Amino acid sequence: MIIVATSIYGEYEAYLPQILEEMMNKIRVINQEYKENRNCKLYEHLIGRIKTENSMREKCQRKGLAMSTKNALWEIKDAIAIRVVCGFVDDIYTMVEQLRALSGWRVIQEKDYVKNAKPNGYRSYHMIFDIVTKFPDINGRQPGHYYLEVQLRTIAMDSWASLEHEMKYKHDIKDPEKITKELKRCADELASCDISMQTIRQLIHEED
Numbered sequence: 328m329i330i331v332a333t334s335i336y337g338e339y340e341a342y343l344p345q346i347l348e349e350m351m352n353k354i355r356v357i358n359q360e361y362k363e364n365r366n367c368k369l370y371e372h373l374i375g376r377i378k379t380e381n382s383m384r385e386k387c388q389r390k391g392l393a394m395s396t397k398n399a400l401w402e403i404k405d406a407i408a409i410r411v412v413c414g415f416v417d418d419i420y421t422m423v424e425q426l427r428a429l430s431g432w433r434v435i436q437e438k439d440y441v442k443n444a445k446p447n448g449y450r451s452y453h454m455i456f457d458i459v460t461k462f463p464d465i466n467g468r469q470p471g472h473y474y475l476e477v478q479l480r481t482i483a484m485d486s487w488a489s490l491e492h493e494m495k496y497k498h499d500i501k502d503p504e505k506i507t508k509e510l511k512r513c514a515d516e517l518a519s520c521d522i523s524m525q526t527i528r529q530l531i532h533e534e535d
């Protein structure tokens with residue numbers, strides 16, 4: 328018997344990296360134009376990813392959804408995701424407005440964990456867009472619609488989230504309450520540094 332392993336993304340799998348690249352390019356153009364007009368960049372770096380097969384299957388399971396292509400691409404909305412890592416908190420909000428203005432991008436969900444941090448200290452601005460692409464979609468449309476998640480954070484927020492994410496998967500933590508408390512303290516200290524850096528930038532600009 329031959330077992331053919333099929334991706335949870337089915338026939339749409341090959342489109343996903345192409346869509347991701349196209350959408351990242353749109354964000355690169357925003358940065359380029361901003362640099363030309365204002366002589367400063369809007370973000371430090373950009374990361375894109377297609378959710379791995381394992382991670383998508385785990386998420387379907389966690390949400391009580393069947394492991395189908397429809398659920399992976401339509402019910403779960405972060406198969407395609409971009410992270411924009413900014414230098415300053417203000418730049419997050421400038422970028423949010425620029426993304427909102429992109430043609431073919433429609434915001435369907437927004438969560439401001441920068442102003443309203445999660446209880447564990449997690450900070451980031453999350454947006455889910457319905458984007459129009461040149462590819463067919465799961466609902467039989469062409470041009471097809473896909474979801475794209477964009478997370479916007481400062482460098483400090485990103486460092487914290489990466490380390491916290493890594494540590495969460497270590498199961499041999501002896502005193503989880505203490506660790507949670509320490510992580511929260513670190514997140515708040517980093518947020519306070521972000522505010523200071525923002526203030527310093529404003530002071531420098533006032534001197535210009």
Ligand code: 0O2
Pocket residue numbers: 378382386405438445447449453487488489491492
């Ligand atoms: P990964 O590894 O990024 O793929 P949902 O997206 O529906 O599961 P929710 O709560 O509605 O859950 O979405 P939310 O709060 O917008 O968070 C979704 C994503 O934000 C997560 O995706 C993480 O990337 C990130 N995130 C949220 N909370 C935390 C946190 O406390 N710590 C860290 N490090 N990241 C967080 P995934 O699919 O869980 O993971």
